[in-house]
Amino acid sequence: MKHKSRIRTGFSEFSKKLYINTKNKILNELNANEKDWNNPKWQLKNRISDVDEIAKYTHLTDEEYENIKNVSEKYRFAITPYYFSLIDFDNPNCPIRLQSIPSIKEMNENGELDPMNEEQSNPSGKITRRYPNKLIINVTNACPVYCRHCQRRRLIGNADKNTSKNDIDESIDFIKNHQAIREVLVTGGDALLLSNSRLEYIFNELSEIDHVEVIRVGTRTLVTLPFRIDDELASLLRRYKVQLSTHFNHACEITPEAVRAIDTLVDHGILVRNQMVLLHNINDDKYCIQKTNEELHRHRVIPYYLFHPKDVKSTEHFQVDISKGLEIMKHLEGRTSGMCKPTYVYNSPGGLGKVPLVPMENIEYDENGYKLTTWENKTVKKSYHNPND
Numbered sequence: 001m002k003h004k005s006r007i008r009t010g011f012s013e014f015s016k017k018l019y020i021n022t023k024n025k026i027l028n029e030l031n032a033n034e035k036d037w038n039n040p041k042w043q044l045k046n047r048i049s050d051v052d053e054i055a056k057y058t059h060l061t062d063e064e065y066e067n068i069k070n071v072s073e074k075y076r077f078a079i080t081p082y083y084f085s086l087i088d089f090d091n092p093n094c095p096i097r098l099q100s101i102p103s104i105k106e107m108n109e110n111g112e113l114d115p116m117n118e119e120q121s122n123p124s125g126k127i128t129r130r131y132p133n134k135l136i137i138n139v140t141n142a143c144p145v146y147c148r149h150c151q152r153r154r155l156i157g158n159a160d161k162n163t164s165k166n167d168i169d170e171s172i173d174f175i176k177n178h179q180a181i182r183e184v185l186v187t188g189g190d191a192l193l194l195s196n197s198r199l200e201y202i203f204n205e206l207s208e209i210d211h212v213e214v215i216r217v218g219t220r221t222l223v224t225l226p227f228r229i230d231d232e233l234a235s236l237l238r239r240y241k242v243q244l245s246t247h248f249n250h251a252c253e254i255t256p257e258a259v260r261a262i263d264t265l266v267d268h269g270i271l272v273r274n275q276m277v278l279l280h281n282i283n284d285d286k287y288c289i290q291k292t293n294e295e296l297h298r299h300r301v302i303p304y305y306l307f308h309p310k311d312v313k314s315t316e317h318f319q320v321d322i323s324k325g326l327e328i329m330k331h332l333e334g335r336t337s338g339m340c341k342p343t344y345v346y347n348s349p350g351g352l353g354k355v356p357l358v359p360m361e362n363i364e365y366d367e368n369g370y371k372l373t374t375w376e377n378k379t380v381k382k383s384y385h386n387p388n389d
């Protein structure tokens with residue numbers, strides 16, 4: 001309980017004040033109103049993407065100013081006014097700040113541009129295929145916010161660009177011709193930056209392929225641009241029975257606006273799962289992971305994966321050791337509902353697929369059977385069972 005109150009959520013009084021203050025400053029500066037603010041197109045058009053814009057809303061030291069300027073010349077940034085308004089600039093380790101504002105640590109270029117070898121697993125169009133029965137179509141490189149830890153940083157480039165119709169059609173043809181494909185993830189970038197009509201075209205084509213049983217969409221708009229989610233979009237997803245994967249990393253991202261977006265989706269019957277990334281200084285704290293997943297569960301989002309961070313170039317400062325993730329998973333046992341426990345996975349380099357990481361100290365065995373350790377460190381025994389006996 002003590003730790004629970006320590007971790008800020010988007011509903012805490014502090015977060016709400018922070019949000020209102022910065023939001024009002026931005027609206028005044030841009031001579032805009034509440035209706036503009038709630039309009040996703042206005043949010044995208046007014047993304048903060050220049051250090052001088054940041055400096056309009058908060059004091060930056062000369063060093064901070066120079067660092068952001070230098071890094072952003074190499075790796076661009078863009079932040080929706082909404083997400084920017086969640087930043088606590090008085091806290092150098094604010095999770096929103098670390099995920100969205102360029103850091104001088106990005107100049108450390110250790111790591112790989114494409115650790116998952118996605119470029120080499122592209123058989124056609126804009127497909128990435130790492131498994132026999134499921135694949136990804138990358139429909140855009142654009143996102144509302146360019147997360148500093150992104151595994152696809154290499155695709156961000158200098159401009160936002162949606163995948164051409166030609167490449168989409170080629171990808172769909174590939175799926176048509178490969179009967180093993182039962183699940184298609186439409187992602188990017190952020191797939192929900194496509195217009196509804198473009199999304200409908202893709203969903204409609206995929207739904208006409210008999211062997212495609214599941215269509216999923218990868219999006220972070222619930223976190224970075226919740227105004228994109230409305231009844232019209234939710235009805236479209238519902239029509240094609242699309243399932244959704246999103247990416248909350250910290251409880252302070254779970255705001256009233258984000259929950260309105262979640263409610264709109266879930267009330268339309270859309271299954272929403274969360275894929276969190278374990279990130280140093282952002283959420284590598286067992287209580288933070290517990291609280292964030294409990295908040296998601298409370299708001300009807302399924303905590304699905306906890307990804308170990310990938311060795312992406314310029315993101316070494318977000319890396320943690322696997323032992324930290326195992327410690328967190330061990331902590332969750334018995335202390336939270338099984339529904340709040342994601343699967344902790346390591347994505348093998350070179351596109352070799354996911355490896356589930358499970359704390360192993362709970363199970364030992366000898367000639368008599370298994371010795372199992374409960375979450376309270378009590379020991380129980382379970383003998384071997386031979387079904388032929």
Ligand code: SF4
Nearest residue numbers: 143146147150189220
């Ligand atoms: S929303 Fe996803 S794809 Fe886009 S920058 Fe963030 S992590 Fe990368």
